[in-house]
Amino acid sequence: MAGFEPQIIAFCCNWCTYAAADLAGTSRVQYPANVRIVRVMCSGMVNPIYVLKAFEGGADGVLIAGCHLTDCHYIDGPVKCDAAVDKLRKMLHVLGLEDERLRREMISTSEGVVFARVIKEMVEQLKKSGPSPLKVKMEALA
Amino acid sequence: MNLEDIIQKTKTYYCLECGKCTSICPVARYDSGFSPRMIIEHALLGFEDDLVQNKKLFSCLTCYTCQPECPSDVDFPVFVREARSIAQDNGQYGICAHSGQLQSLARLMTSPAIKQNRLEWLSKEYRVSEDSDVLLWVGCAPYFEPIFEDLEFSALDIIRASLKIMNLLGIEPKLLPNERCCGHDALWTGDVETFKRLAEHNATQIKEAKVKKIVFSCPEGYRTFKLDYPNHVDLGCEVQHLSEFLAEKMGQNGLKFKEIKKKVTYQDPCRLGRHLGVYDAPRKVLESIPGIELIEMKHSGRESICCGTSAFTNCDSYSNLLRAERLSEAAATGADVLITACPKCQTHFRCAMTDKGEEHRPTPKIEIMDLANLVADAIGEE
Numbered sequence: 001m002a003g004f005e006p007q008i009i010a011f012c013c014n015w016c017t018y019a020a021a022d023l024a025g026t027s028r029v030q031y032p033a034n035v036r037i038v039r040v041m042c043s044g045m046v047n048p049i050y051v052l053k054a055f056e057g058g059a060d061g062v063l064i065a066g067c068h069l070t071d072c073h074y075i076d077g078p079v080k081c082d083a084a085v086d087k088l089r090k091m092l093h094v095l096g097l098e099d100e101r102l103r104r105e106m107i108s109t110s111e112g113v114v115f116a117r118v119i120k121e122m123v124e125q126l127k128k129s130g131p132s133p134l135k136v137k138m139e140a141l142a
Numbered sequence: 143m144n145l146e147d148i149i150q151k152t153k154t155y156y157c158l159e160c161g162k163c164t165s166i167c168p169v170a171r172y173d174s175g176f177s178p179r180m181i182i183e184h185a186l187l188g189f190e191d192d193l194v195q196n197k198k199l200f201s202c203l204t205c206y207t208c209q210p211e212c213p214s215d216v217d218f219p220v221f222v223r224e225a226r227s228i229a230q231d232n233g234q235y236g237i238c239a240h241s242g243q244l245q246s247l248a249r250l251m252t253s254p255a256i257k258q259n260r261l262e263w264l265s266k267e268y269r270v271s272e273d274s275d276v277l278l279w280v281g282c283a284p285y286f287e288p289i290f291e292d293l294e295f296s297a298l299d300i301i302r303a304s305l306k307i308m309n310l311l312g313i314e315p316k317l318l319p320n321e322r323c324c325g326h327d328a329l330w331t332g333d334v335e336t337f338k339r340l341a342e343h344n345a346t347q348i349k350e351a352k353v354k355k356i357v358f359s360c361p362e363g364y365r366t367f368k369l370d371y372p373n374h375v376d377l378g379c380e381v382q383h384l385s386e387f388l389a390e391k392m393g394q395n396g397l398k399f400k401e402i403k404k405k406v407t408y409q410d411p412c413r414l415g416r417h418l419g420v421y422d423a424p425r426k427v428l429e430s431i432p433g434i435e436l437i438e439m440k441h442s443g444r445e446s447i448c449c450g451t452s453a454f455t456n457c458d459s460y461s462n463l464l465r466a467e468r469l470s471e472a473a474a475t476g477a478d479v480l481i482t483a484c485p486k487c488q489t490h491f492r493c494a495m496t497d498k499g500e501e502h503r504p505t506p507k508i509e510i511m512d513l514a515n516l517v518a519d520a521i522g523e524e
Binding site for chain 2: 047048049052053055056086087088090091093094095096097133134135
């Protein structure tokens, strides 16, 4: 597993986490470059299919991050997001995927440092877990 | 396979343009833009682009209502299936229900490295055996659990009921810990590559399991194993639907049922009925339960109306109208319970019942149950 660099797809809400990632950048906070950020308008719009497609496309981990419960611009986005994540976890568990491959976080605009920490933690964790078992299909195709 | 091959394979060139298919098609009754005849005509005139870009190609229910009516014996459902695979090659995927989660899960299951946790629901009250020569196919049920939890529908309850029935018959079936999706939805939405991979995975596991018979509680899985797998893989065992299995066993074992006083009506799933011709076995099972009165709907048996969506593709307002019509027929029989033998029929009907329907024609509410659950309730001690 030496030299394995996990790929993380992060769905970040436009109003909080995306801005937090921006803040981490402008504040020169260092975090690993293993993450590809997908900006979404609200964490509540992350349909389970987005996450399944990310795994289909060879992601080793997926992060869904958005506003804190009371901060949502659309009132109850994080509640919807939690419901979707709950369903997803059950599906991914049956598929035999480890829990740590899907992470749900609430990171507000001012928490650039938190964003960097979450990514660091995820990358360390995924390096231990190794490549996603769902990825094998892709490698077999190549 | 190109369009010419499909035309040869399904004998589309015999088409007389009589339009019987369109006149009997349940979708065409509601969606005037959908016409099986037009689709065939476009194919025969060689308009491959028109055919492939036509979103209506994914509207077909592949329910086999049209094919028996065709004087030229054109196999329209298979034609649609093959045409969809050309469409997929051209980047047209149709619009899948539940945002395509079920198709995506099927694709994910093609990975050889996964170790699924698909038997965690299995509690100690059920007896299964590693050495059994009968296999109970669990299929997508563990995945349906989270996806359809909002519909208060549990596909695993159907599997539990099937297990209970088999146990009471003195059979301890085998369950596979790492079986894959049967590939039905992939095949009928045109994703042949995924289907082939899944079929190979399943065939390998079944051969290793050394079973003589596979019992299905889902007609879609049954159809796929019975008619589609032999074209790609060799299984080396018999397949049976639970209703057939029960009908066969009832004669031998003299099963005891307790009385259940209910009026029921039966929905023939298209895969079990028109695709495989199994009409009598479920009715025989229902009639052998004392107290059960079976009232047939206006359209039943070969004429029965489809539940409105198949292979979880293209579920639209027309599908919902079709379901409302079928539910009205069920309600008109005065039955207490609508019995079906397919978990997918159940999800679609339950989904339709969450909708109020049109103002002048509200969607009726009726209790809906799988055949396996009814039998499991009736079987056993008084």
